[in-house]
Amino acid sequence: MKKVLIIGGGFAGINAAKKLGNKKDVEVTLIDRRNHHLFQPLLYQVAMAGLNPADIAAPIRTLLSDYKNITVYQGSAEKVLPNEKKVVCDIGTYEYDKLILACGARHTYFGHNEWEEFAPGLKTLNQATEIRRRVLSAFETAEASTDIEARKKALTFVIVGGGPTGVELAGAIGEMSRFTLAKDFRNIDARLTRIILIEFAPRILTAFDEDQSARAARDLEKLGVQIWTNSAVTNIDATGVYVGKEKIEAQTILWGAGVAASKLGNTLNVEQDKQGRVIVEEDLTLKNYPDIFVAGDQAHRLGKDGKPLPGMAPVAMQQGRYIASKIVNDIEGKPTPPFKYIDKGKMATIGRSKAIAHSGKLKLNGFPAWVAWLFIHILYLTGFKNRLVVVLQWGWSYFTFKRGSRLIVGKKWRFYGNENNSDN
Amino acid sequence: MKKVLIIGGGFAGINAAKKLGNKKDVEVTLIDRRNHHLFQPLLYQVAMAGLNPADIAAPIRTLLSDYKNITVYQGSAEKVLPNEKKVVCDIGTYEYDKLILACGARHTYFGHNEWEEFAPGLKTLNQATEIRRRVLSAFETAEASTDIEARKKALTFVIVGGGPTGVELAGAIGEMSRFTLAKDFRNIDARLTRIILIEFAPRILTAFDEDQSARAARDLEKLGVQIWTNSAVTNIDATGVYVGKEKIEAQTILWGAGVAASKLGNTLNVEQDKQGRVIVEEDLTLKNYPDIFVAGDQAHRLGKDGKPLPGMAPVAMQQGRYIASKIVNDIEGKPTPPFKYIDKGKMATIGRSKAIAHSGKLKLNGFPAWVAWLFIHILYLTGFKNRLVVVLQWGWSYFTFKRGSRLIVGKKWRFYGNENNSDN
Numbered sequence: 001m002k003k004v005l006i007i008g009g010g011f012a013g014i015n016a017a018k019k020l021g022n023k024k025d026v027e028v029t030l031i032d033r034r035n036h037h038l039f040q041p042l043l044y045q046v047a048m049a050g051l052n053p054a055d056i057a058a059p060i061r062t063l064l065s066d067y068k069n070i071t072v073y074q075g076s077a078e079k080v081l082p083n084e085k086k087v088v089c090d091i092g093t094y095e096y097d098k099l100i101l102a103c104g105a106r107h108t109y110f111g112h113n114e115w116e117e118f119a120p121g122l123k124t125l126n127q128a129t130e131i132r133r134r135v136l137s138a139f140e141t142a143e144a145s146t147d148i149e150a151r152k153k154a155l156t157f158v159i160v161g162g163g164p165t166g167v168e169l170a171g172a173i174g175e176m177s178r179f180t181l182a183k184d185f186r187n188i189d190a191r192l193t194r195i196i197l198i199e200f201a202p203r204i205l206t207a208f209d210e211d212q213s214a215r216a217a218r219d220l221e222k223l224g225v226q227i228w229t230n231s232a233v234t235n236i237d238a239t240g241v242y243v244g245k246e247k248i249e250a251q252t253i254l255w256g257a258g259v260a261a262s263k264l265g266n267t268l269n270v271e272q273d274k275q276g277r278v279i280v281e282e283d284l285t286l287k288n289y290p291d292i293f294v295a296g297d298q299a300h301r302l303g304k305d306g307k308p309l310p311g312m313a314p315v316a317m318q319q320g321r322y323i324a325s326k327i328v329n330d331i332e333g334k335p336t337p338p339f340k341y342i343d344k345g346k347m348a349t350i351g352r353s354k355a356i357a358h359s360g361k362l363k364l365n366g367f368p369a370w371v372a373w374l375f376i377h378i379l380y381l382t383g384f385k386n387r388l389v390v391v392l393q394w395g396w397s398y399f400t401f402k403r404g405s406r407l408i409v410g411k412k413w414r415f416y417g418n419e420n421n422s423d424n
Numbered sequence: 425m426k427k428v429l430i431i432g433g434g435f436a437g438i439n440a441a442k443k444l445g446n447k448k449d450v451e452v453t454l455i456d457r458r459n460h461h462l463f464q465p466l467l468y469q470v471a472m473a474g475l476n477p478a479d480i481a482a483p484i485r486t487l488l489s490d491y492k493n494i495t496v497y498q499g500s501a502e503k504v505l506p507n508e509k510k511v512v513c514d515i516g517t518y519e520y521d522k523l524i525l526a527c528g529a530r531h532t533y534f535g536h537n538e539w540e541e542f543a544p545g546l547k548t549l550n551q552a553t554e555i556r557r558r559v560l561s562a563f564e565t566a567e568a569s570t571d572i573e574a575r576k577k578a579l580t581f582v583i584v585g586g587g588p589t590g591v592e593l594a595g596a597i598g599e600m601s602r603f604t605l606a607k608d609f610r611n612i613d614a615r616l617t618r619i620i621l622i623e624f625a626p627r628i629l630t631a632f633d634e635d636q637s638a639r640a641a642r643d644l645e646k647l648g649v650q651i652w653t654n655s656a657v658t659n660i661d662a663t664g665v666y667v668g669k670e671k672i673e674a675q676t677i678l679w680g681a682g683v684a685a686s687k688l689g690n691t692l693n694v695e696q697d698k699q700g701r702v703i704v705e706e707d708l709t710l711k712n713y714p715d716i717f718v719a720g721d722q723a724h725r726l727g728k729d730g731k732p733l734p735g736m737a738p739v740a741m742q743q744g745r746y747i748a749s750k751i752v753n754d755i756e757g758k759p760t761p762p763f764k765y766i767d768k769g770k771m772a773t774i775g776r777s778k779a780i781a782h783s784g785k786l787k788l789n790g791f792p793a794w795v796a797w798l799f800i801h802i803l804y805l806t807g808f809k810n811r812l813v814v815v816l817q818w819g820w821s822y823f824t825f826k827r828g829s830r831l832i833v834g835k836k837w838r839f840y841g842n843e844n845n846s847d848n
Contacts, residue, residue, distance in 0.1 A: 035564060035832040052476045059830045061608045071610045074564040074832070091568040125831070140459060140498040144515040184485045186495040392816075406483045407549070408459040408498070 002331060005087060005096035006030040007077045007264065009037050009060040011313045012102035012296035015320030021067030025331055028070040029096075031089055035059050035074050038125065039381055041313055042390075044165060046128040048172035049136065049406045053125045055390050056381070077103070079267045082289045098291050098327050101278070102320065103262030105297035105311055108275075110258050115236040119253040122165055131254060133408050135173060138252045139181060140408075142188045149249075155193045156250040158241045160233055161257030162199030163207075164348040167216060169254055170197040171351035174223030179352075180406075195225045196248060198241070200257075202229050205348055205356070207310065212356040215365045219354045233257075259311065261298045268292075273300045273308065282338035284323055293326075295319035301339065309341055313380070318342065347373050426755060429511060429520035430454040431501045431688065433461050433484040435737045436526035436720035439744030445491030449755055452494040453520075455513055459483050459498050462549065463805055465737055466814075468589060470552040472596035473560065473830045477549045479814050480805070501527070503691045506713045522715050522751050525702070526744065527686035529721035529735055532699075534682050539660040543677040546589055555678060557832050559597060562676045563605060564832075566612045573673075579617045580674040582665045584657050585681030586623030587631075588772040591640060593678055594621040595775035598647030603776075604830075619649045620672060622665070624681075626653050629772055629780070631734065636780040639789045643778045657681075683735065685722045692716075697724045697732065706762035708747055717750075719743035725763065733765055737804070742766065771797050 004020060006013045009032035020028050036057040045051040061072045075091035080099070087094050107121030120127050120134070135157070142154035159170045177193035184190075197204065197220065204220075204227060205213045217227055228243065235242040240249040261276040270286050271279040277300035278286065284299060286292045296316035303309045318341060326336040345359025347369065355369035364372055381390060428444060430437045433456035444452050460481040469475040485496045499515035504523070511518050531545035544551050544558070559581070566578035583594045601617035608614075621628065621644065628644075628651060629637045641651055652667065659666040664673040685700040694710050695703040701724035702710065708723060710716045720740035727733045742765060750760040769783025771793065779793035788796055805814060 035560060035830070052478045054476045054831055057831050059608075062830065065608045073568045074561075075568060092570065136459060137498075144497045144499060146516065184483075184489045406459070406486065407478055407481050 001025055001027050002097045002327070003095060004028045004098045004100065004327060005094055006100040006102065007087060008032055008100075008102035008104060008262075008296070008298075009034070009072075010040070010102055010104050010296055011316035012320035012323075013100065014060070014063060015317045016100050016102070016295070016324045017064055017067070017070055017320075019321050019324030020327065021064065021070055023069065023328055026069060026327070028067070029073065029094060030060065030064065030070060031073045031075050031077060031087075031091075031094070032060055033074070033076045034124070035061065036125075037063055040123075041377060042381070043122055043125075043128050044168040044172060046125065047122055047131040047135070047169065048176060049132050050172070051390060053129065057125060077264055080264065080292070082268060082286075082292060085291065096291070098293070098330075100293045100295060100320075100323055101264065101298055102295045102316070103264050103298050105259045105261050105275075106263075107255060108258035108260035109255070112236070115255070118236045118238055119160060119241075119255040121255040122169070131169075134252050134254075135176075136406060136408050139177075139185065139188070139190060141251065143185050144187075151188065152194075153240075153249045154251045155188065155190075156240075156248065157193065157195045157252045157254070158248055158250045159195070159197045159254045159256060160236075160241070161255065162197055162201070162204030162227070162229070163256055164205065166197055166199070166254075166256030167204060167220065167348055167350060169256060170195055170225045171220055171223055171349070171354070174220070174225050175351040178224060191224070193224065195223075196250075197225050197227050198231045198233060198243060199227065199229045200232055204229065207346060208348070208356060208358055209363070212358060212363060212365065216348065216350055216356050219350045219366070223351050259297070265294070265298055275300075277308070283326060283336065284319055284339050293323045295323055301341075303341055303343070310346075312346065314344060315341055347376070349373050425449055425451050426521045426751070427519060428452045428522045428524065428751060429518055430524040430526065431511060432456055432524075432526035432528060432686075432720070432722075433458070433496075434464070434526055434528050434720055435740035436744035436747075437524065438484070438487060439741045440524050440526070440719070440748045441488055441491070441494055441744075443745050443748030444751065445488065445494055447493065447752055450493060450751070452491070453497065453518060454484065454488065454494060455497045455499050455501060455511075455515075455518065456484055457498070457500045458548070459485065460549075461487055464547070465801060466805070467546055467549075467552050468592040468596060470549065471546055471555040471559070471593065472600060473556050474596070475814060477553065481549060501688055504688065504716070506692060506710075506716060509715065520715070522717070522754075524717045524719060524744075524747055525688065525722055526719045526740070527688050527722050529683045529685050529699075530687075531679060532682035532684040533679070536660070539679070542660045542662055543584060543665075543679040545679040546593070555593075558676050558678075559600075560830060560832050563601075563609065563612070563614060565675065567609050568611075575612065576618075577664075577673045578675045579612065579614075580664075580672065581617065581619045581676045581678070582672055582674045583619070583621045583678045583680060584660075584665070585679065586621055586625070586628030586651070586653070587680055588629065590621055590623070590678075590680035591628060591644065591772055591774060593680060594619055594649045595644055595647055595773070595778070598644070598649050599775040602648060615648070617648065619647075620674075621649050621651050622655045622657060622667060623651065623653045624656055628653065631770060632772070632780060632782055633787070636782060636787060636789065640772065640774055640780050643774045643790070647775050683721075689718070689722055699724075701732070707750060707760065708743060708763050717747045719747055725765075727765055727767070734770075736770065738768060739765055771800070773797050 039056040042056045064070045075089040077089050079088040109115045138154045142151045145151040159166045177190045181190040203213045231243045265278045278294045279300045280294050284293045297311040300308050309315045322339045329336045347357035349355040353370050355373040357364040357369040463480040466480045488494045499513045501513045503512040533539045562578045566575045569575040583590045601614045605614040627637045655667045689702040702718045703724045704718050708717045721735040724732050733739045746763045753760045771781035773779040777794050779797045781788040781793040
């Protein structure tokens with residue numbers, strides 16, 4: 001009986017586990033810090049009050065409950081001991097014959113961790129509900145404010161980073177302020193909301209070709225988003241964002257810029273790239289430890305174009321399934337060819353009913369791209385019930401321009417004097 | 425133009441506002457600490473992972489957006505100045521011609537506020553998701569634990585207070601452990617979960633007649649709940665609950681015992697009862713301040729039986745609507761008869777498919793009572809969309825025994841070393 005230990009229940013971990021489920025001679029343990037698998041591509045919808053946390057997350061335990069050879073624990077992995085074939089977690093130490101590390105990525109503030117409290121990133125459900133609280137609270141603050149400067153500051157939103165997450169957030173805030181909130185306020189005109197998307201590169205969505213990137217920029221601008229390219233953020237504090245020497249007074253600042261791999265990779269003492277991703281072999285194992293696999297956002301593996309594979313769900317899913325096959329083949333004494341990523345394309349969405357998509361020679365923009373985006377995301381959402389609820393919620397939002405989840409759970413957010421979200 | 429100021433967007437406040445909506449010569453301002461109206465009778469379902477926060481809450485702003493004479497602010501009222509006809513809030517000071525205080529109730533720990541961190545109560549969405557996190561985390565801790573005593577402690581749940589909330593929580597934990605979770609764990613038998621409901625009085629659900637209270641106790645015991653009546657809690661700490669000199673080692677302790685009216689009533693310098701409720705006249709005004717109304721859980725008004733009206737949604741709703749009529753009548757110079765509560769009965773639910781209900785001479789127990797409970801609660805849930813989603817979720821849970829919202833948002837809860845629910 002081979003002991004397979006999986007750290008992380010994201011796309012890579014879950015796909016590996018499912019493929020190993022009920023396989024003979026394999027005993028799987030999956031450990032994750034959270035009790036749920038998260039459909040991260042839709043996390044921005046939770047942050048923007050379009051979906052509920054439960055619509056895009058499912059307990060890992062439930063997803064895997066039919067596989068009798070899989071045990072799930074909620075715990076944090078702290079250190080890998082590759083020579084002893086053990087992983088030290090907060091809930092105990094676990095042995096393995098084969099180890100799959102799929103711990104994903106987290107935000108990085110380029111050495112400015114002090115910015116985090118002013119500009120939260122979007123990786124977990126907690127962060128999504130916190131962003132939702134801040135965005136909705138800003139409109140509440142503006143409505144109640146009688147001071148013009150304070151109101152202006154409350155209605156200024158700055159999003160740092162013009163990648164897919166930044167674009168999604170900026171587009172959704174634009175749409176929410178122009179359509180959803182317009183008729184609900186008496187003292188403010190929500191359509192006057194100022195939304196600034198800051199990007200260091202000369203254009204947004206650099207993973208796409210220039211024509212599509214330009215199209216996305218035009219669509220964002222129609223939603224009232226100002227795009228500042230070639231702009232470096234030099235400081236962030238409780239009053240706003242500094243771009244070079246210029247200051248933007250803003251109550252709400254969101255972070256979609258830097259990403260770094262999970263710190264667990266650092267405990268391995270193996271080669272890592274600048275983002276902390278672990279460099280893996282052709283079969284996704286480590287050079288000196290053929291029993292350790294690394295997958296998903298935590299792994300650095302080159303694609304056909306000579307660049308590292310992007311931190312996207314399809315890469316993680318394919319890698320997870322590949323590793324599971326390789327483990328089964330190894331047990332059965334069969335060979336396994338190197339991992340090859342099958343690129344089905346990429347997409348980014350810009351608010352309601354606009355997107356860009358690029359697959360092989362096919363480029364889609366605007367509404368057709370959005371329909372493709374919608375179809376693919378519903379198709380991939382794990383679990384039938386979630387899918388149905390998501391379709392209902394989206395249908396409802398689309399036709400009514402309302403947002404079903406406009407809840408500030410806890411108090412209204414403001415930076416001073418209310419950091420604590422308790423009920424007292 | 426009469427300025428009506430409503431503090432609190434619960435059942436009383438929302439019903440008063442809706443009835444004053446678009447009325448001539450009335451300008452309404454509603455202020456609430458939260459941005460949402462909460463359907464509190466179903467809050468325990470959020471705590472027990474059966475429903476999502478957004479299913480039972482709706483933004484006050486949205487609920488009232490069609491009434492052009494109503495302005496909504498999110499803010500905390502701090503002090504009433506009855507002689508100056510002003511209310512001081514954290515977001516500013518607001519004048520009124522007529523004031524409606526409908527701030528509801530909060531938990532009280534009978535002078536032991538230090539118990540709160542160990543035994544959270546259930547009044548807000550934040551508290552509901554915190555209770556959910558603790559309950560689900562307890563099963564996770566038990567699954568990962570190799571020590572028998574630690575596992576036993578993790579699987580012990582103590583609920584303090586045998587009123588409707590305590591009964592609902594105990595029943596739901598019983599049901600969840602016996603049905604929902606049974607097949608998802610490998611190391612523990614969730615059916616061995618120990619659930620203790622502690623009540624100071626000689627029986628649970630004292631608002632009901634003895635026969636129905638006994639029936640509810642039997643139904644609870646079938647779900648594995650042990651009921652300790654005539655039992656006084658003497659201390660609560662991070663390791664468990666003390667009942668007299670006996671100690672129950674328990675990881676999860678929930679509080680459903682004491683209730684006290686909002687503290688805002690204390691700033692009025694008027695007569696209050698022992699629970700801090702403000703004593704009101706026959707027309708729900710204050711004795712010396714006929715322009716101030718108090719309604720809902722914050723008000724002390726005697727019913728036909730000579731006892732104060734209970735802190736229930738129907739009382740608050742009827743009082744809210746009564747006050748609105750009285751204000752309109754006053755403006756039009758018409759008289760208004762004293763407030764009279766129309767008692768349609770009371771009900772309490774015990775897990776899935778059991779309840780007790782008492783209306784006039786009609787007493788229902790078990791499944792028929794539960795169907796009545798379900799029907800009435802769906803009927804009263806605010807807003808069509810929420811209703812539809814709730815019916816779907818319940819239908820799904822009923823037939824699959826699953827719970828759609830079994831998410832621990834944030835980390836696993838344990839008292840030491842993890843009080844902080846951050847993502848780092």
